[in-house]
Amino acid sequence: MQKIKLNNGVEMPLLGLGVFQIADLDQCEQTVLTAIKSGYRLIDTASFYLNESAVGNAIKKSGVVREELFVTTKLWVQDSGYQKTKTAFERSLKELQLEYLDLYLIHQALGDYYGSWRAMEDLYKDGKIRAIGISNFFSDRVVDLIAHNEIVPAVNQIEINPFYQRADEHELLKKNNILTQSWASFAEGKNDFFNNEVISSIGRKHNRSVAQITLRWLIQRGIAVIPKSVRKERMLENYSVWDFELSKDDMDAIATLDTGNSVFFDHRDPETAEWLTKLTF
Numbered sequence: 233m234q235k236i237k238l239n240n241g242v243e244m245p246l247l248g249l250g251v252f253q254i255a256d257l258d259q260c261e262q263t264v265l266t267a268i269k270s271g272y273r274l275i276d277t278a279s280f281y282l283n284e285s286a287v288g289n290a291i292k293k294s295g296v297v298r299e300e301l302f303v304t305t306k307l308w309v310q311d312s313g314y315q316k317t318k319t320a321f322e323r324s325l326k327e328l329q330l331e332y333l334d335l336y337l338i339h340q341a342l343g344d345y346y347g348s349w350r351a352m353e354d355l356y357k358d359g360k361i362r363a364i365g366i367s368n369f370f371s372d373r374v375v376d377l378i379a380h381n382e383i384v385p386a387v388n389q390i391e392i393n394p395f396y397q398r399a400d401e402h403e404l405l406k407k408n409n410i411l412t413q414s415w416a417s418f419a420e421g422k423n424d425f426f427n428n429e430v431i432s433s434i435g436r437k438h439n440r441s442v443a444q445i446t447l448r449w450l451i452q453r454g455i456a457v458i459p460k461s462v463r464k465e466r467m468l469e470n471y472s473v474w475d476f477e478l479s480k481d482d483m484d485a486i487a488t489l490d491t492g493n494s495v496f497f498d499h500r501d502p503e504t505a506e507w508l509t510k511l512t513f
């Protein structure tokens with residue numbers, strides 16, 4: 233498993249397992265346990281996913297030493313603000329049954345996320361989190377957060393897939409030494425993703441699946457990935473992307489699939505902001 237050095241020197245696996253939309257806790261625990269036994273070392277959850285406790289159980293049962301694992305969770309909008317963030321952090325740590333977090337992300341650029349960031353800076357300085365970052369921040373919000381705070385985020389986790397490639401935003405993050413991490417690398421299967429002809433034809437050339445070509449395309453762009461699957465054979469498939477390389481022509485062909493738009497929704501749409509703000513748990 234290749235690792236990448238974050239801007240504070242902490243090493244993070246380039247590929248991990250995402251556990252969004254695995255609401256059944258037994259299934260989530262089994263999925264994470266299977267992933268860890270299959271070699272996965274990074275697990276990406278969030279307080280909003282309501283499955284941190286299952287992730288924690290699986291980590292305990294796996295028998296893998298804590299230092300070998302990289303655990304990410306996220307702070308939801310309802311917990312934004314300095315004090316609420318500290319409380320939410322402790323709650324997540326307890327659910328995960330951990331002593332420290334590897335990466336803590338602000339899930340959305342909504343609410344008092346400046347207060348949240350300062351709480352996260354303090355938790356980081358106290359040694360309770362190894363790296364802090366953001367998610368779903370557009371370039372203007374990234375620049376503003378950097379300009380008005382002490383610590384530059386280590387990671388920005390954003391939607392990136394062949395239909396929404398975000399080349400300029402990725403460049404800006406790179407320029408600021410922030411690692412881009414892709415969510416919904418497979419567009420959650422939307423737009424008939426797994427049968428896409430352009431990616432399938434590249435796959436036939438390399439004898440690889442659409443999923444593998446896509447993960448490889450992201451990794452070659454310097455983007456970290458966290459594909460979600462509850463099935464062991466797919467976890468293994470998604471994990472096997474280190475022993476082949478896409479050519480410039482392959483990369484250029486995938487570049488033509490960009491629509492410039494999210495497959496899901498635009499975070500900057502006022503209706504989306506209102507909807508996300510009302511989502512509480």
Ligand code: NAP
Pocket residue numbers: 249250251252253276277339367368389390414415416417418419420421426441443444458459460461462463466467469470
């Ligand atoms: P995704 O990884 O694009 O797609 C997951 C879907 O693809 C599932 O339906 C899965 O089905 C299927 N799949 C996985 N591997 C496959 C393969 N090799 N062949 C065919 N189908 C395959 O979507 P995502 O779960 O939304 O994104 C990944 C992770 O990113 C999440 O789990 C979460 O951790 C994170 N995320 C973050 C945010 C954010 O706002 N920060 C938002 C969304 C997601 P099976 O499970 O049945 O295999």
